[in-house]
Amino acid sequence: MSVWKVLERRSGLLGAAAGVVAAGLAAGTAAGLAVERYLVGRRRMGTTEPDEAFGTLRGEPVVVKTRDGLELYAEVDEPRRSSSRLTVVFSHGYALNLDCWHFQRAALVDEARLVFYDQRSHGRSGRSPRELCNVDQLGLDLGQVLDQVVPDGPVVLVGHSMGGMAILALADQRPELFSDRVVGVALLASSAGDLDRVTLGVPGPMGRLVHKVTPAVVAALARAPDLVEHSRRAGSDIAYLLTKRYSFGSKVPAARVEFVAEMLAATPIEVVADFFPGFAEHDKYAALEVLHGVETLIIGGRDDLITPVEHSRRMAELHPAAQYIELSEAGHMFLIEHPEVVNAALLDLLDRAGHAAEAMTS
Numbered sequence: 266m267s268v269w270k271v272l273e274r275r276s277g278l279l280g281a282a283a284g285v286v287a288a289g290l291a292a293g294t295a296a297g298l299a300v301e302r303y304l305v306g307r308r309r310m311g312t313t314e315p316d317e318a319f320g321t322l323r324g325e326p327v328v329v330k331t332r333d334g335l336e337l338y339a340e341v342d343e344p345r346r347s348s349s350r351l352t353v354v355f356s357h358g359y360a361l362n363l364d365c366w367h368f369q370r371a372a373l374v375d376e377a378r379l380v381f382y383d384q385r386s387h388g389r390s391g392r393s394p395r396e397l398c399n400v401d402q403l404g405l406d407l408g409q410v411l412d413q414v415v416p417d418g419p420v421v422l423v424g425h426s427m428g429g430m431a432i433l434a435l436a437d438q439r440p441e442l443f444s445d446r447v448v449g450v451a452l453l454a455s456s457a458g459d460l461d462r463v464t465l466g467v468p469g470p471m472g473r474l475v476h477k478v479t480p481a482v483v484a485a486l487a488r489a490p491d492l493v494e495h496s497r498r499a500g501s502d503i504a505y506l507l508t509k510r511y512s513f514g515s516k517v518p519a520a521r522v523e524f525v526a527e528m529l530a531a532t533p534i535e536v537v538a539d540f541f542p543g544f545a546e547h548d549k550y551a552a553l554e555v556l557h558g559v560e561t562l563i564i565g566g567r568d569d570l571i572t573p574v575e576h577s578r579r580m581a582e583l584h585p586a587a588q589y590i591e592l593s594e595a596g597h598m599f600l601i602e603h604p605e606v607v608n609a610a611l612l613d614l615l616d617r618a619g620h621a622a623e624a625m626t627s
Contacts, residue, residue: 319524320364322371329382329413331406333397338363338389339382339414342374351377351448351619352415356407358426358454359540359571360532362388365425367524368604369611376615377421380414384427386536398536399543403427404434411442419622421449421615425600426572427540429455433549440555448625449618451562451611454569454597456576457553457583461545463573514568514596521601553583560617561587562610566595566602588614 324340331337340363353373355366363381373379383390385406386398393402411420420442424432429452436443443450508526509517561584565577574591581589590610592599600607 319367319520320527322364322367324379324381327414329406329410331385331409333394335385335391335393335397337382337385337391337406337410339380339410341414342370342379342381344375344378346375347377349377349615349619350622351419351421351615352380353377353421353423353615354380354382354407354410354415356382356403356422356424356428356431357384357387358424358428360387360537361425361525361528362531364388365525365528365598365600368601369423369608372604372608373611373615376612380410382410382414384431386539387532392536393539395539398539400427400430400434400547400549401438403431404436404438407431407435408439408442411446418446419448419618419625420446421451421618422447423451423453423611424455425453426455426597427544429453430457430547430549433457433552436555437549437552443555443559447559448621449560449562449614450556451564451614452577452580453564453600453607454566454572454577455563455580456547456572457550457580458548459576460547460572463571510596511570512596512598513602514566514599515594515602517602525598525601550579550583553580556584557586560614560621562590562614563587564590564592564599564607564610566592566597566599568595569597569599571597 324342327339327341329337329339353376355363355369357363357365362383366381370379370381384403385391385393407422422432422435424430432450432452433455508529509522512522512525563577563581563584565572565574567574577589577591581587588610590606592603592606595603
């Protein structure tokens with residue numbers, strides 16, 4: 266019996282919608298120790314990746330002060346052997362942190378100067394006022410990261426999900442950067458708008474109601490953070506299944522599911538609620554025009570339930586010069602699910618961006 270049938274039978278239609286919203290938007294944010302207990306058994310079966318020290322890659326810490334006085338946590342990896350002039354700035358997604366770039370960080374460390382940062386209210390960055398938890402503010406923050414950590418030289422911007430939206434917001438706010446300094450952009454599992462139509466993979470009539478009931482459900486969860494924390498501690502194996510469903514489109518080692526679940530669970534439910542309303546207002550289709558002339562990579566996953574592949578296709582249609590890659594058996598976290606493919610595409614983007622940078626100075 267499917268998870269959806271179990272939910273419907275136990276909680277009724279509206280209860281199932283609430284469960285989907287709560288678990289889907291945070292992609293398993295209620296996993297907590299239930300996931301940990303579930304994975305203990307999986308470790309004993311040898312299905313994890315013991316050699317993958319997820320979340321342990323560290324660089325030189327840097328503090329970025331935003332215009333509203335908030336401190337963003339960033340890390341810089343200087344290239345050990347590369348002579349590239351490029352700096353690559355990584356902008357992570359909703360309810361995650363900079364550690365989500367684990368595979369990309371390991372693969373690109375010798376290719377360029379790498380900058381990673383935690384979005385406001387995420388990871389090690391400071392907690393933001395609720396009124397500044399929106400995509401436009403994230404675009405301003407990204408601009409501050411560039412101004413303070415990458416004040417000169419050619420730049421490649423890589424964004425996943427909400428991080429890609431921040432890049433589009435920056436393009437809308439400061440288009441001159443994309444003609445003078447930004448020589449490459451990667452938008453991974455991201456969107457330029459129409460997020461209020463996403464059904465989170467819920468089929469039938471209930472799917473059409475998801476975007477209507479979601480704000481109320483998320484707001485209600487934020488008003489009862491202790492209850493959410495309790496569910497993290499006392500949940501069931503369904504939490505693990507939901508994390509996997511909303512993050513991956515294929516069978517992956519349990520350690521990768523656990524890695525994502527830990528990042529999501531570390532993001533307070535209040536932060537999830539603070540940012541959610543702004544997604545319905547996200548509309549940066551016009552900003553794609555700013556990327557014309559910039560080496561651009563767009564990747565979508567066919568099994569992505571958070572930012573469905575149609576959003577990536579639409580961006581590629583509006584930016585036909587972009588390289589577009591559509592991954593089969595790939596969910597929202599394909600940067601962790603299929604890192605070899607993503608890393609190869611990013612390496613190719615860096616090569617093209619490097620040539621573009623040279624042409625600008627010749």
